[in-house]
Amino acid sequence: MITQKHILEVKNIKKHxxxxxxxxxxxxxRRVHAVDGVNxxxxxxxxxxxxxxxxCGKTTLSMLLMGLEESTDGQIFFEGNDITRATRAERxxxxxxxxxxxQDPYESLNPTQSIEEIVSEPLVIHKLAKDPIERRxxxxxxxxxxGLKPAADYLKRYPHELSGGQRxxxxxxxxxxxxxxxxxxxxxxxxxxxxxxxxxxNLLADLRRxxxxxxxxxxxxxxxxxxxADRVAVMYLGRIVExxxxxxxxxxxxxxxxxxxLSVIPVPNPRLRKKREILQGETPNPINIPTGCRFHPRCPVxxxxxxISDPAFIEVERAHDAACLLLVK
Amino acid sequence: MTIQAASxxxxxxxxxxxxxxxxxxxxxxxxxxxxxxxSMLLVMIVAALLSPILASHDIFTSEGITSAxxxxxxxxxxxxxxxxxxxxxxxxFLYGAGVSLIVGFFAAFISIVIGGVIGIVSxxxxxxxxxxxxxxxxxxxxIPDLPLMVVIIALTKxxxxxxxxxxxxxxxxxxxxxxxxxxxxxxxxxxxxxxxAIGGGNPHIIRHHILPLVLPLMVVQAVLVIxxxxxxxxxxxxxxxxxPTTASWGQMxxxxxxxxxxxxxxxxxxxxPGFGILWVxxxxxxxxxxxxxxxxxxxxxxxxxxxxxxxxSEAGKSADVLLDVQELSIHYIDNENKAPARAxxxxxxxxxxxxxxxxxxxxxCGKTTLMLGLLRxxxxxxxxxxxxxxxxxxxxxxxxxxxxxDVRWKDISIVFQGAMNALNPVRTVGxxxxxxxxxxxxxxxxxxxxxxxxxxxxxxxxNAQQKDNYPHEYSGGMRQRAMIAMALACNPRVIIADxxxxxxxxxxxxxxxxxxxxxxxxxxxAIIFVTHDLGIVAEICDSVLVxxxxxxxxxxNVxxxxxxxxxxxxxxxLKAFPxxxxxxxxxxxxxxxxxxxxxxxAGCRFAPRCPLAFARCHTEQPALHSLKxxxxxxxxxxxxxxxx
Numbered sequence: 001m002i003t004q005k006h007i008l009e010v011k012n013i014k015k016h017x018x019x020x021x022x023x024x025x026x027x028x029x030r031r032v033h034a035v036d037g038v039n040x041x042x043x044x045x046x047x048x049x050x051x052x053x054x055x056c057g058k059t060t061l062s063m064l065l066m067g068l069e070e071s072t073d074g075q076i077f078f079e080g081n082d083i084t085r086a087t088r089a090e091r092x093x094x095x096x097x098x099x100x101x102x103q104d105p106y107e108s109l110n111p112t113q114s115i116e117e118i119v120s121e122p123l124v125i126h127k128l129a130k131d132p133i134e135r136r137x138x139x140x141x142x143x144x145x146x147g148l149k150p151a152a153d154y155l156k157r158y159p160h161e162l163s164g165g166q167r168x169x170x171x172x173x174x175x176x177x178x179x180x181x182x183x184x185x186x187x188x189x190x191x192x193x194x195x196x197x198x199x200x201x202n203l204l205a206d207l208r209r210x211x212x213x214x215x216x217x218x219x220x221x222x223x224x225x226x227x228x229a230d231r232v233a234v235m236y237l238g239r240i241v242e243x244x245x246x247x248x249x250x251x252x253x254x255x256x257x258x259x260x261x262l263s264v265i266p267v268p269n270p271r272l273r274k275k276r277e278i279l280q281g282e283t284p285n286p287i288n289i290p291t292g293c294r295f296h297p298r299c300p301v302x303x304x305x306x307x308i309s310d311p312a313f314i315e316v317e318r319a320h321d322a323a324c325l326l327l328v329k
Numbered sequence: 330m331t332i333q334a335a336s337x338x339x340x341x342x343x344x345x346x347x348x349x350x351x352x353x354x355x356x357x358x359x360x361x362x363x364x365x366x367x368s369m370l371l372v373m374i375v376a377a378l379l380s381p382i383l384a385s386h387d388i389f390t391s392e393g394i395t396s397a398x399x400x401x402x403x404x405x406x407x408x409x410x411x412x413x414x415x416x417x418x419x420x421x422f423l424y425g426a427g428v429s430l431i432v433g434f435f436a437a438f439i440s441i442v443i444g445g446v447i448g449i450v451s452x453x454x455x456x457x458x459x460x461x462x463x464x465x466x467x468x469x470x471x472i473p474d475l476p477l478m479v480v481i482i483a484l485t486k487x488x489x490x491x492x493x494x495x496x497x498x499x500x501x502x503x504x505x506x507x508x509x510x511x512x513x514x515x516x517x518x519x520x521x522x523x524x525x526a527i528g529g530g531n532p533h534i535i536r537h538h539i540l541p542l543v544l545p546l547m548v549v550q551a552v553l554v555i556x557x558x559x560x561x562x563x564x565x566x567x568x569x570x571x572x573p574t575t576a577s578w579g580q581m582x583x584x585x586x587x588x589x590x591x592x593x594x595x596x597x598x599x600x601x602p603g604f605g606i607l608w609v610x611x612x613x614x615x616x617x618x619x620x621x622x623x624x625x626x627x628x629x630x631x632x633x634x635x636x637x638x639x640x641x642s643e644a645g646k647s648a649d650v651l652l653d654v655q656e657l658s659i660h661y662i663d664n665e666n667k668a669p670a671r672a673x674x675x676x677x678x679x680x681x682x683x684x685x686x687x688x689x690x691x692x693x694c695g696k697t698t699l700m701l702g703l704l705r706x707x708x709x710x711x712x713x714x715x716x717x718x719x720x721x722x723x724x725x726x727x728x729x730x731x732x733x734x735d736v737r738w739k740d741i742s743i744v745f746q747g748a749m750n751a752l753n754p755v756r757t758v759g760x761x762x763x764x765x766x767x768x769x770x771x772x773x774x775x776x777x778x779x780x781x782x783x784x785x786x787x788x789x790x791x792n793a794q795q796k797d798n799y800p801h802e803y804s805g806g807m808r809q810r811a812m813i814a815m816a817l818a819c820n821p822r823v824i825i826a827d828x829x830x831x832x833x834x835x836x837x838x839x840x841x842x843x844x845x846x847x848x849x850x851x852x853x854x855a856i857i858f859v860t861h862d863l864g865i866v867a868e869i870c871d872s873v874l875v876x877x878x879x880x881x882x883x884x885x886n887v888x889x890x891x892x893x894x895x896x897x898x899x900x901x902x903l904k905a906f907p908x909x910x911x912x913x914x915x916x917x918x919x920x921x922x923x924x925x926x927x928x929x930x931a932g933c934r935f936a937p938r939c940p941l942a943f944a945r946c947h948t949e950q951p952a953l954h955s956l957k958x959x960x961x962x963x964x965x966x967x968x969x970x971x972x973x
Contacts, residue, residue: 053834066526095528102526108519112541121537122527163922174527193691194861198905199918220834223864226912250912264839265909266864270887272910273868278839282804 006077007214008042008065008182013074013084015060019287033286034060036238037074039313044181047208047215049225049246051261052235055283058218061235062184065216066100067091078182096126099175103187105167109159116155119143119174126178138177145210146173147203165196172203176211186218201228223265226250234258237286237294240313244320254322256299293325301326356623363619369612373605377427386417388424388576400595410597412581413588421576422601428577429559429609432493436558439497441504441551448508449543453516453535463509470502475564482570489572496561504550508543515542545624552617556610563606578602650719651855652680652703652741652823657716657726659695659702661926670926672698674879675716675953678872680823680855685846687870687887688859689902691923695879696859700825704737720823738769742816744809746828751812752800758811759796762786765818785814788851789844806837813844817852827859842869863906867891872961875899878924878934881953885962895956896964898935933967941968 015035035057042048050058063069065076067086075082083094102108109118119139122128129135136155143151146169159167168188175183185204189197205228208215217229225232226246233243234257242255253259263277279298284290290297296306303325311323357363376383385408398415401407409418447466451459481495515521516539524534565571566579567586585598657676660669673695680686690696701707703718705725718725720740725733745751753761762782766773773781783793789810800808809829816824826845830838846869849856858870866873866887873890875883875898883896894900901919908914921938924930930937936946945967954969956962 053836068522068525092528092530095526100523100526102519102523104519108523110518110520110524110538110541113537121524121529125527125529125533165922171523174523178527194863194902195691195905195919196922197918198907198916201916202918221907222835223907223909226909227907227914227916247912250909261835262909264835266862266868267910268863268867268891268903268906268908269910270867270891276839276843278843279836280840282806282837 005043006041007044007046007079009075009077010038010040010065011075011077013038013061013064013076014072015057015064015069016072030287033238033289035064035071036286036289038235038238038240040233040240040243042214042216044214045208045212046231047217047229049217049219049229049232050235051219051222051225051232053220053261053283055237055286056235057238057286058235059186062100062186062216062218065182065184066098067094092126096122096128096178097180098182098184099178099180101168101171101175101183101185101188104191105164105171106159106191108171109167111159113158114155115143115157115159115162115170118159118170119177122174122178128178139173142173142177143170145176145207146170147199148173163196164192165199168192168196168200169203172200172207176207179211180213182214182216184216184218187220188217189224190219190221197224204228221265222250222261234261237283237289239294239323241295241324242320242322244317244322248317248320252317252320254316254320254327255295255324256301256326257295258322260300293323353623357620360619360623362615363623366612366615366617366619369608370616373426373609373612374430376423377430380420380423380427384417384420384423386420388416388420400590400593400598402595403597409601410595412595412598413584413590418581418597418601421581422578422605424576425578425581425602426605426609428489428575429562429579429605432489432496432562432577433555433559433609435493436496436500436562437551437555439494440499440501440554440558441547443498444501444504444550445508445543445547447501447505449512449535449539451505452509452512453531453539459509462505466502466505469499470506474499475561478561478565479568479570482565487565487570487572489575492562492565492570492572496558496565500554500557500561504547504554507550508547511543511546512539515539549617549621549624552613552620556613556617559606559609559613563602578605649681650679651682651684651721653717653719654678654703655717655719657699657702657718658714659698659707660712660714661698661708661710662712663710668927669712671929672711672879672926673702676874676876676879676881677716678874678881678884680857682822682855683849683853684872685849685856685858685870687866687873688857688876689861689863689866689873690876690882691861693923693926694876695926696876697827698879699876700743700827700857700859703825704741704743705733706737738765738816738821739819740821741823741825742819742821744812744816744824744826744829746831752808754800757797757799758791758803759786762811762815762818765815769819781818785817786811788817788848789814790840804837805833806840809833809837809841810844813841813848817848820852821854823855823857825857825859828861829858830862830865831860838865845869863902875902878929879926880934881963881965882935883962883964885956885964886960889957889960889962895962895969896935896966897939897941897968899964901938901940933965943967 013035014037017032017034019030019032038061040048050061052058060069064071067083071084076084078098086094116139119142120135123135123138129138140151143154148154148166148169162170188204189200192200201224204215207213219225229246231244232246232249233240234255236257242249242253242258249258250262253262260277260279277300281298284297292308293306293311296302299306306325309325311325313321313323314327315321316327398411399413401411403410407417407419409422412418412421447462451462478495478499482491485491521534521538524538562577563579563582566577567582569583571577571580571583581602582599590598655677657673659673660671662669676699678686688696698711702713713726716726720736725736759782762785763778766778766781782796786793786796791807791810791814803811830841833841842865845856848854860866870887872886874881875890875896877898882898883890883894890899891903894903904917905919907916919938924934932947932949933951936942939946951965951967953963953965956964956969
């Protein structure tokens with residue numbers, strides 16, 4: 001059932017990358033299961049944090065949402081329409097509604113463009129606000145909303161003249177100038193210094209309130225999600241293993257992976273040094289997905305059955321789901 | 330903001346494109362090579378343009394020339410003598426300059442356009458397009474240009490137009506390859522992905538994001554291709570395949586050579602056009618290389634060198650302290666006229682056996698400079714301008730280069746950030762660890778090295794079977810373990826760990842932190858842990874030194890720093906750091922940015938961002954105050970003096 005209230009509904013989305021070519025003996029080529037059956041939905045104005053370590057598929061998922069990768073299977077309904085089958089022209093229209101903020105503000109700005117050129121580029125591409133005054137007004141508004149005030153001081157400057165925090169604000173402004181409804185923020189603060197991180201998170205929180213943005217906040221740092229996200233989805237090897245309201249997940253995690261992840265987040269208080277649940281080894285290669293529960297080889301509480309059956313996603317508490325056999329009553 | 334305000338903005342700020350050209354010109358005029366090259370070129374271009382005026386004789390008619398005029402030596406009448414047909418060499422030289430330059434510029438234009446298009450298209454689109462275009466380029470490259478040109482020109486009518494076309498059509502291969510690799514590197518930048526995300530199509534991306542970054546390279550390449558084209562034209566003409574109706578330098582050489590200039594002793598008939606070719610090619614090469622340096626400043630980057638000690642040894646220090654850093658100051662002196670960057674000023678700390686000290690601060694606060702300074706591994710511009718670093722009683726800053734080389738790695742070793750780049754990709758990890766042992770302890774018995782390598786790998790939790798694997802077969806965490814094994818190779822007593830977990834996932838980070846903590850207990854190692862992550866510091870450190878703008882803001886044991894911080898910077902930093910245990914806490918950021926080290930505020934370096942700053946903070950640097958009797962707690966803030 002797709003209700004109109006869901007602005008975004010992701011259904012069993014998959015992205016497998018082929019590695020090498022199929023062999024001449026008829027064997028299938030090896031596949032990287034980057035995203036392997038992800039389901040979630042979002043209401044308008046929601047902020048969902050997608051959390052996981054590298055290789056869990058969170059970045060590939062963002063590429064699928066942006067239409068920068070083609071899905072292998074599954075659907076993504078945005079405002080009721082399946083966007084995985086969008087044509088090039090539809091995709092271009094969609095890019096006005098869905099925008100992205102990239103991780104690295106040093107890499108994601110073209111050094112030869114001025115700030116004004118960067119922020120007005122989306123308007124140029126979409127042939128919006130053709131009147132130069134109106135165009136500049138929109139650029140100025142986007143910059144000022146992103147905290148670069150007064151905007152006039154920034155228009156003619158170049159990325160190298162700005163600090164990391166200011167550059168990330170430019171990236172945010174260039175996403176906002178199209179007035180999107182959904183913002184995908186891929187690790188927007190991980191390259192920034194601590195003192196600036198708080199500033200950018202607070203800015204995103206303000207913008208979300210002011211512009212009623214729906215935000216997907218992708219991060220590897222569970223420590224920051226509490227300040228911004230309404231809900232958290234924890235990913236492991238291409239799947240969501242736990243999803244729920246932020247405080248529920250942080251204070252009362254259900255899945256053993258979430259528990260381990262939470263236990264190793266450094267806490268800035270030496271009096272709270274605690275026993276860490278350090279998982280040994282590393283996330284398995286997404287080419288050979290383990291049988292049964294994909295977390296079982298590293299799981300500290302795995303039982304024999306975990307090697308065989310792939311656990312279903314079940315609602316453990318109200319609006320708090322996890323996929324673990326031990327949670328099945 | 331109103332429409333009116335916006336239109337005002339539009340009026341006042343719509344200045345012609347910004348300072349980039351002025352910047353370029355400024356850099357360019359400083360580059361001697363580029364300026365000399367361009368001047369040489371301009372002289373020749375002006376001479377060619379003004380040839381009708383500057384020429385002393387009309388070379389296009391044989392009227393009035395008698396056999397007596399042939400191969401006349403230079404004289405007042407004929408500055409550079411006459412040629413085989415009795416024509417004035419000086420005048421021919423001027424006209425020839427025009428022909429050669431025209432061939433050079435047009436042929437280069439053709440080949441740059443072809444090479445540029447093929448390079449950008451194959452680099453940008455990749456896949457089959459790239460494969461076929463690049464194979465085509467390879468084939469074209471393998472065919473020797475000159476013989477092919479000779480064959481084509483011999484088969485067609487040797488006109489100037491044909492010569493330009495042939496040289497242009499055969500000379501694009503190098504350009505295509507260079508442009509392709511530049512396109513590939515530009516394409517991998519995130520701003521290209523961003524342009525796609527905002528809905529930009531391929532033509533838009535090529536025009537606005539690829540071309541502006543590939544163009545400077547093409548300009549440099551064009552300059553170099555012009556000189557090749559001029560040489561090619563001269564060669565073809567010299568072989569008798571030039572346009573007989575023009576008088577290029579190559580034609581001059583051809584006729585002089587064919588008609589016995591050598592045997593007639595008329596060296597001027599050969600030397601003058603030869604000099605012209607040399608002059609233009611040299612000018613173009615200098616100009617091209619200079620231009621490349623201006624457009625690609627990375628070519629002239631510095632490399633690491635040991636800084637020179639400028640302080641003399643004093644007395645030794647107390648016994649239980651392993652490392653005693655006393656008022657160490659390091660400045661970067663780039664240019665005698667510019668103010669030095671005061672990267673580290675009067676920083677002191679001590680380290681006991683088995684102690685783990687955290688060195689915390691934002692980027693650009695001098696952490697890494699301090700660490701490199703301890704072992705005198707600073708870049709060339711970095712100078713130790715004061716202070717002492719006593720290790721086991723000896724001042725590292727007063728040692729000779731060979732003495733400190735003996736301390737590096739053997740007594741104090743470093744684990745760098747980004748293990749990916751610090752390992753050699755073509756040698757096995759085991760080999761590289763063995764090399765670290767042999768390099769620093771040449772007398773180490775050969776037969777024991779294998780056992781020692783296995784012991785080190787075991788110490789850092791790497792399987793013995795993985796000894797003979799290459800770095801690319803290791804994951805990021807494993808590589809960092811290998812780096813730690815290398816740092817431990819000579820049983821050091823101090824390890825400097827510079828952001829060793831920064832690029833790692835939280836779980837791997839936890840594994841590495843656990844390993845370091847184990848090692849310091851097992852081996853009684855003292856560790857200096859450089860990081861910007863206040864969470865890690867709280868988890869594993871015994872003492873903490875908070876740096877700001879090159880100076881010590883606060884230095885205390887870990888509990889004091891987190892639970893009773895006295896310096897406003899420490900307090901603000903803690904407020905900005907997320908704490909999982911109190912997700913309802915509001916994060917506050919510190920407004921503004923850390924100071925530039927070559928433009929520091931007059932008073933306290935934190936004053937411009939400090940919420941508690943008062944008048945005195947802006948004019949006077951605070952001293953380091955000791956806050957506890959007995960226990961370690963130092964902070965530099967005027968407020969502490971007021972409250973005492």
